[in-house]
Amino acid sequence: MTDAPFGEAPSESAPSGSAPSESGPLEPASLESAPLESAQSLLEPLDPEQRAAAEALRGPVCIVAGAGTGKTRAITHRMAYGVATGVYEPTEVLALSFTTKAAGEMRERLRRLGAPNVQARTFHSAALRQARFFWPTVYGTEFPEVVQSKFGLVRNAAGRNGLRSLDAAVVRDLAAEIEWAKVSNVDPSSYPDVARARGREVAGLDRGQVAALMVSYEDLKREANRIDMEDILLVTAAILADDERIAARVRSQYRWFVVDEFQDVNPLQSTLLDLWLGGREDVCVVGDPRQTIYSFAGASPRILADFTTRYPDAQRIELVRNYRSTPQVVAVANAVFPSREREGGTVRGRPLQAQNSPGDPVRYLGHSDEPAEAASVADDIVSLHRAGMPYREMAVLFRINAQSEAFEEALGERGVPYTLRGVAGFFDRAEVRQAVTLLRGAARSGQHASDGTLVGECGAVLAGLGHTLSPPTGAGEARNRWESLNAIVSMATDLAADDPQAGLTELVADLERRAATAHAPTAEGVTLATLHSAKGLEWDAVFCVGMHEGMLPSVHADTPEAVEEERRLFYVGVTRARRRLSISWARARTVGGRQSRGPTRFLDPLLPSDHPARGGGQTPRPKKRTAAALESLEPADRALFDKLKQWRTETASAAKVPPFVVFQDATLLALVEHKPSDDRGLSAVPGIGAAKRERYGAQVLALLAEG
Template sequence: MMAITQYPELLEGLDAKQRAAVTSEAAPLAIQAGPGSGKTRVLTRRIAWRVATEQDEADKVLAVTFTRRAAHELSSRLRQLGVSSRNEGVTAGTLHAIALAQLQRRAGNNRRSFPQLLERKARLLFPLVLPHLTSDQEVGGRVEEFVQVSGVASDIEWAKARLIKPTDFSKEAIRLGRDTQLPPDKIEEIYGEYEKVKRTKKLVDFEDLLWWLGDALEGDKEFASEQRWRFRHLYVDEFQDVSAAQLRVVRGWLGERSGLTVVGDVDQAIFSFAGADPKGLTEFTRQFPGAEVLRLDHNYRSSPQIVATGEALLNDSYQTGSSPRPPRLASRPDGPWPTITEYENEVKEAQGIARQIREQLTPTNGWSSFAVLYRINSQSAAFEAAFAKQGIPVRLRGETRFLERA
């Protein structure tokens, strides 16, 4: 392993609150880090600091992220700090990748084969969903069918993230106010059929990985002890977006120990539609007795106008009677004020954005000057259809077109 960066260098360029988060001896610890507050820098410096000061053993550290890109960035920064390499040092990866590796190793140790991973649900769900579509939905063509199937897949993923079994789907969806793609009883039927098809074909999906690992950590004491010995120091990024299934795995890894650091921001909890529950962060001290919470409130990325707009929207969304939000502070020069437009649904949103792009196109403001960000992959179908109708060329980053995925 590379030489550890000297202690003072690990604190260079950090503000007072960032330094406090890096050097805190609290365990468990939650770092509530707002947008642009240097979250990844603080997380990697904290890991390096604790390894350098011999509070953590590098090869016993597990750093969990929620995307492969974030895992790659985390690993890259840790290598630069001298605390991670392929054969020794910190293990960093996505929750699903780590779960898959642990389950495959367990199956191998028990001389059992492990099912094949189903990376895309669409092909498996299409024949299960189509019989439940109305004539109006069928008339909508391939795009409408894909939207319906993607919506059903999201409903199933939401249920499994919350550890809801097929037989309980309708009851729980109604109780929790879930706005399902199809009536809850139809989703329940499709969900049950989907699970049967997977078993027949010897497949597992990403949600199964977390459910199965949680079961193994709770039901197999020897396996749980092995994982807890292997990873004694846990670091979890984006903790505001953990689901019940994910939190169960984290608890299973932790056991009775306190070596847990989490980073997140309740205001960035945008995956409740996928089963995430920000209570993992908001109720951190209740769920992990003896824990401490530190806050990073300086935004070093965005202009004051963007920060102020975000603050206004977030303050309006806070429940009456709840404690006031800690303000976020901007540290960048002034910029233009953003505009906010609300649409009735995803299709009209895509059509409206396509029209705006057409209207703003000029010889000096070409196609490559525009970018559209959406939070879930299934939204791409509506945008691709709207842009095709307007003759707008599209280059997708990080995914394939929906017809290739279907």
């Protein structure tokens, strides 16, 4: 036989001549092709729930698989059992995953189980082969070139819409927003309303501008005869929906479908799956509603939740025996969610049942500041390694990229090798390299762009990179970039506290020392990773760090749905641990800073009753002092604060520096509270030194007098 025209190519381990012919569907395999005792042996290694899943070969099946419950084992044994019993012809089975690594792991397991010709591929690779095969027939032309990166096209589209000076991070966020809109079936005309309803923003850009940019992006692609990765799915879906003959050929090729990580399916992938099925019901989905953490990319917990609604006769099987973690870790995982609470219209799943021997208690550690937290974690890692645990079996997990720097430095100081996953090393990031270069140049020139303080000088230099006092709206690359630059401001703050005479020269030297300390990562080292990039992985020891309110849940989680997604992200983090789990937070960002942070609310049901963070009751939810004080101001004083803030904005704009270089919010609040009437009174206000009195004193006193 020849290679399948539009099906998946067989795995490399498959014997030649095992792919289906071009003439049509294969004949069913005879029952004699697999001895019954061989089929039964495939069920022997499985627990009762996994065995029930493996034996559910026909009709719609929904497998809810909790963390560490052996879902890959269950579905690969299910497919192999179907082949061994003759129910499945291997080349008529299509197993779908989301990463090439996961697909490769399934193929390897299927090969070892005696089913090497089952097709295991990603949605994109399965769709691409079909689209390439049928494109010339449908459109009469060669298949277009697939765009590997949207960056250039998005930047050009921005230029067509008068947005020529966008930062690279904003361009990447726009590319991500285009991907979200396409996989969510949101066209440019409806984008502004949908984005507004769902609270989606791209670095403060007007939603109408984003929609117009999307139109220009599509125009540019057509002019260049190119398609992007989302178009592969769209084109395949369009061909199948518009041509029944082609759809019939594809459906004759694939009869049985298995979808791994179904909680991550987006609406476009769900539509394509429906078209492949063509009204048939021989589909098995496996997923965990507690691990839906990619809503920002189009995934929705409702797609998995609605499966049994769409298929009322579907078998629902829950895998609950956790083989990964100690009972102590499993208890934490079970406590993250209220028992049997409903999410998206369906029960999340039964509590996990630990299968391993007891281990060490889970630790909950609050630290005075982030450097102290990083030092404690690094010391624990050194101790574990000395006790025999390999570095590669340990991981430090955090919410956002900018949190990695303190841990890179702490590990580097102790000579501990590490590797970064899903995040570049702090001093390797483009914005950080640019910042250090500009700071070095400013230090050499000796020119002062602000009030002469180190923090002011640092802020003025970083303003040249677009850094501001307030973070950009929304999440994404623009926010990550801001956090990286803001981390440098925090380093300047720490240095100024240690050495009031320090200037830019000393700051640059400190940054270079930090960069040298955080040596090049190695493959055998401790893993540093974001919570998102840790999904699907596991280690003997896991340190979930920076777990304070405002970081997790993120400040952007301003709806109940967004908070629940953050809760699921926390669940993913704690369930990565096999033997040891440590959860920590810092009460302040910098050394000597105001210790106002409390642990994440997700720890409320977990912290021991006598833990210091409880303060005799529920975990506190501290407000920033400025925000709380503003709420208590009389109307006249609030108007005066707003007047001072407007003056600060205008002054900073004229000087081309961030507003905090002029005065911080706390200083403006102190001015309103004390209302100094002369230079002597100004000198008593925190944050107003001699240089600022000389530069701004007269204007401030005039504004206060008017107020």
